[in-house]
Amino acid sequence: MEEIFKAEKVVKKFINTVALDQVSVSIPRGSIYGLLGPNGAGKTTLIRIINQITAPDEGNLNFNGEKLLPEHISRIGYLPEERGLYKKMKVGEQALYLAQLKGLSKKEAMSRLKKWFGKFEILDWWNKKVEELSKGMQQKVQFIVTILHEPELLIFDEPFSGFDPINADMLKKEILSLKEGGATIIFSTHNMGSVEELCDHITLIDKGRTLIEGNINEIRDRYRSDTYEVGFQGEADKLKQSLNNHYQLLETSSEGDLHKARIKLLHHTTENELLSLLIPSVHIISFNEVYPSMNDIFIKVVKEN
Amino acid sequence: MNKIGLIIKREYTTRVRKRSFIVMSILGPILFASLMVVPALIAMSEDQEVKRIAVVDSSHLFMNVIPETEYLKFDYLENARLNDIKQTYSTGGYYGVLYISHIVAFEPNSVIFYSDKQPSLATKMHISKAMENYIRDQKLKTYEIENLDNILKSVKTSISIRTIKIMETGQEKESHTGVAMAVGYLGGFLIYMFIFFFGAQLMRGVIEEKVTRIVEVIISSVKPFQLMMGKIIGIAMVGLTQFMIWVITTFLLVTLTTTLLFPEMNMTPTEQVISQDIMSSGPVEAKPEAKSEDMDEIMGFLSGLKDINFALTLGSFIFYFLGGYLLYGAMFAAIGAAVDNETDTQQFMLPLTIPLILGLLVLINSINNPDSSVSFWFSIIPFTAPIVMMGRLPFGVPDWEVGLSMALLVITFIGMTWLAAKIYRTGILMYGKKTSYKEIAKWIRHS
Incomplete structure (x- = not known):
């Protein structure tokens, strides 16, 4: 798979700490790449290195197969976690200024801004000062500024913080449509729900080291625990009695006459064998494997290390 | 690169449009003009009342x-x-x-x-x-x-000392201490004020960018050094604009008021103002011969004013303002980058305020003794030179001293900007920690 960005064995030391210790990431083109990790793991440092805000002490950085250079910055868009705009400046003027700093001509920036402001229905904010807007409104402006120069690589640091559910949903759709448009997105967040929903690939770093990296389905596969959920009608006790010591019943729940049971396979038994035990005793409605949530994997991996 | 131009433009336009800038531009000339005209008016009204x-x-x-x-x-x-x-x-x-x-x-x-x-x-x-x-x-x-x-x-003699300066060319030139002192003090004091005022503006600008975190967005597009220099230059231009507005409107205002109030005086406006000033401070003696002495004195002062080379004074004012501001501006920017809010700036302000205030104190000494060794050294040392040299210039300073002082100023501000850029680069991305001098020294060593 072609990579848009690759970092190899990146080391960044600060005066008293090692922020990144031999961290490698490779971000496939057209993917949404989740950058995960607890607070202080080194995510922001890595993002700043990709943005060339700070330089690494060691390691190689590649953008589109070339060495990462200052001119690539116009092809990268960055939405920092702590969002900031000049409070006293008017919205339109400020957006125009930031777009021009990214290398757009004034005319081009103006026509694109009008388009996006129209799309987000915020054209009448153009002459308002930023301090007059709510936090969510400011986020919208900042989002537009980030994507305006149509970068190939976008970095969103906690993009959903400060958005209400309606606007968060709208933002999610925008992110997905950016992906469809061919952009690659690096997505740093603590919100595991949105990771499962959006990300194709992830990397999990903690204390400056990579703990896991790869395709999200492969990772979840790796952390499977051979647990299945059975939905059935009938007597729960009958189901329990049909199981032998090759299976472990983790939990049961019921809603009216619909019951659910989570069963873990032990001793290399298969789901077919389990089903053959269950079919005679209860009426099976559904049967599926329980995948570990990213939340579980995150906590498990970080605790283990 | 044109990105630094964009930053300069933003700094300039947002500041020039601010209400405080407009208010200062209007109040400044009114204040200066009234300083010149009001004493004359008071003197006039007092004189005419028996x-x-x-x-x-x-x-x-x-x-x-x-x-x-x-x-x-x-x-x-x-x-x-x-x-x-x-x-x-x-x-x-x-x-x-x-x-x-x-x-x-x-x-x-x-x-x-x-x-x-x-x-x-x-x-x-x-x-x-x-x-x-x-x-x-x-x-x-x-x-x-x-x-x-x-x-x-026969014993009664009235002495009025005329001071004649012998030029290097052997020419003799009548000098006028009072005028030189006034021009020198005003120039030095304005530089002191401008450095403080616009330096503090720069520092607040840097803190604002850091606090709102917009700095991260900007330095993902431009280098921190470009941002810092853009801000410094933009604000320098605001300062120059303010100064020019003051000079021009003060001149116009004084011309207007003096032609309205003292139409009988057939002189150029600046001459009028100065002469009014002098009349007000002189004793109200009305002995016929005293009157003509007064007139002599006024005429002397007027010619003294003509001796001051205004183009040169204005030119060196602009040079020393820019030089001094760039030198201190870089330090103000570094302080702004090192702290999280304005109250934390106090501890770092001392190394800036002390030389500036020292400069102002020596300025007073040097308009009295422009050639004393204290005046000489403080007009060479770059940290006080912009203020003190302005005080000495109207008295005439040897070219080599001016050249040395200017060259040292330029070298120091380049060095200072380089040093400040290191602090700035690290500081703008540091949050939450209270910064100490020790910490800053580490930043300089490690970047």
């Missing part, structure tokens, strides 16, 4: 001794009791009561002026001078020297 003063002379020595002037008249009231006249002087049309006690020859504090108004210094000096002279003459007379009157006449 003051009658009742004299109660218990010593009976001073009858008709104090000479009257056009605006100052004395009535010697005989047999009047002080307590009565003190009650009634103003209904009698008097400005005040001058009481001379009978022991005046031995007790100089026994002359009292009663009035509900504060008499001008000129009035007081006029009276005391006349009385002093008279008492001295009377005391001399007791020695019974022959031909005393003639001797006294």
Whole structure:
């Protein structure tokens, strides 16, 4: 798979700490790449290195197969976690200024801004000062500024913080449509729900080291625990009695006459064998494997290390 | 690169449009113009009012001794009791009561002026001078020297020192200390004020960018150094604009008010203002010969003003303003980057405020002694040079000293900017921690 960005064995030391210790990431083109990790793991440092805000002490950085250079910055868009705009400046003027700093001509920036402001229905904010807007409104402006120069690589640091559910949903759709448009997105967040929903690939770093990296389905596969959920009608006790010591019943729940049971396979038994035990005793409605949530994997991996 | 141009443009336009800038641009010239015009106005209105003063002379020595002037008249009231006249002087049309006690020859504090108004210094000096002279003459007379009157006449000499500077070319040039002092002090003080004012603006700008975190967005597009220089240059241009507005509007305002208020004076506006100033500070003597002396003095001052090379003074003002501002501006920017909020700046401000205030103190010394060694050294040391050299320049400074001072200033500000850029680069991305000098030293070493 072609990579848009690759970092190899990146080391960044600060005066008293090692922020990144031999961290490698490779971000496939057209993917949404989740950058995960607890607070202080080194995510922001890595993002700043990709943005060339700070330089690494060691390691190689590649953008589109070339060495990462200052001119690539116009092809990268960055939405920092702590969002900031000049409070006293008017919205339109400020957006125009930031777009021009990214290398757009004034005319081009103006026509694109009008388009996006129209799309987000915020054209009448153009002459308002930023301090007059709510936090969510400011986020919208900042989002537009980030994507305006149509970068190939976008970095969103906690993009959903400060958005209400309606606007968060709208933002999610925008992110997905950016992906469809061919952009690659690096997505740093603590919100595991949105990771499962959006990300194709992830990397999990903690204390400056990579703990896991790869395709999200492969990772979840790796952390499977051979647990299945059975939905059935009938007597729960009958189901329990049909199981032998090759299976472990983790939990049961019921809603009216619909019951659910989570069963873990032990001793290399298969789901077919389990089903053959269950079919005679209860009426099976559904049967599926329980995948570990990213939340579980995150906590498990970080605790283990 | 044109990105730095964008930053300069933003810094400039947002600041110039601010209400505070507009207010300062309007108030500044009004303040300066009134500083020049108001004293003249006061002097004029005082001059034109005839003051009658009742004299109660218990010593009976001073009858008709104090000479009257056009605006100052004395009535010697005989047999009047002080307590009565003190009650009634103003209904009698008097400005005040001058009481001379009978022991005046031995007790100089026994002359009292009663009035509900504060008499001008000129009035007081006029009276005391006349009385002093008279008492001295009377005391001399007791020695019974022959031909005393003639001797006294020949002894009285009035000295007015003209200072003539010998130029290196051998030319002689009349110099005017007062004008040079005023121009020098004003220049030095303005630079001091501008450095502080615009330096603080720069620092607040940097803190604002850091606090709102917009700095991360910007330095993902431009280098921190470009951002810092863009801000420094943008604000320097704001300062220059403000200065130019002040110079031009003050000039216009003074021209306007003086032509309206003093149409009889047939001089150029600046000359008028200066002459008004001088008239107001001179004693209100009305002896015919004194008047012409005054006129001489005024004309002298006017020619002194012409001697000041305004193009050169303005040019060096702009150079030293820019040089001084760039030197301190870089440091102000570094401080702004090192802290999280304005209250934390206090501890770092000291190394900036001390040389600036020292410069201002030496400025006062150097307009009195422009060639003293203190003045010399402080006008060479880059941290005080912008202020102190401005004070020395109107007196004439050897070219090599000016050259050395300017060269050192340029070298130091380049070095300082380089150092400040290191602090700035690290500081703008540091949050939450309280910064110490030790920490900053580490930043400089490690970046």
